[in-house]
Amino acid sequence: MHDLLDAAIAKRSSLLTAESNAIRLIDGAGDGLPGLFLESYAGRWLLSTTTGNIPPPFREWLRDQAVSCYWKRLDQHQKESPTLLCGPEITAPFLIREHGFAYEISFQSGYSQGIFLDQRDNRAQVHRLMRPGLRLLNTFSYTGAFSVAAAMAGAETTTLDLSQPYLDWAKRNFSHNSLNPADHHFCKGDTFHWLRRFAKQGRLFDTIVLDPPTFSRDEKGKVFRVEENFGELAALAANILAPGGWMLCCTNFRGISSHAFERQLLGEIPHPMTARHSSMPPDFNDEPYLKSVWLTL
């Protein structure tokens, strides 16, 4: 096992740079290590496992690495923060860098740590496509990482999430990059509600990011399921897309193929759109669960 672990890390060494210091180091079966996922956040490690056991050879190998390593069990019902496995305790949030931008990470604020590394290349693409004068709407924004990538290209951004603590975290991510949150928009509430409201107000966006959780329930108890409701969501977003604009639709739901996902989107959007798929970052070499479809009018 030690050879597999060393090889997985060695083959990703070129991805760790001064500009990008958060990557997946071990990607389960993609590295011959089913059920083991290890990520590095500016040198602090997070191990995720599909079972409640850590193989003893992995624990031994970890002891020799002299790093802080936290652990969580992959479980969608889990709400707990990761626990310290070895090395010094991390007692406060800290910053990572991705393509030169800073993002705040916390190992203390629950199951998710502040950024989804599998969206790194999509964030870079959003940054490349934006420029001053363009408007980005980032729905299901979580900590606003897509918004920061767009704002760093000069775009005017609108960041939308159900959770006020995540919107506050998003504002801190703006500040960590010397962006003034007051120059941007932050909306609390349900994405469906806001998409209808923007349509009534006649507001248009040049880029819309739709990256919802597989399942969610809004404050009024209304349920959203990727496999049933993503088409409706995309159709509502298409109503407020400016001419020449594009939408990024993502899901990490494993129960739908890329092609079925594309069909679902195009089947519900009333206008003809062109679809392009992007792949996952190279450090994610296990099953390509993240489907990313870029739609243009």
Ligand SMILES: C[S@@+](CC[C@H](N)C(=O)[O-])C[C@H]1O[C@@H](n2cnc3c(N)ncnc32)[C@H](O)[C@@H]1O
């Ligand atoms: C999977 S995360 C999104 C990840 C994010 N797109 C990113 O790349 O960092 C899901 C987010 O959606 C938010 N959320 C869930 N249901 C929502 C809804 N109906 N309307 C708005 N936000 C919602 C959650 O609060 C959470 O922050």
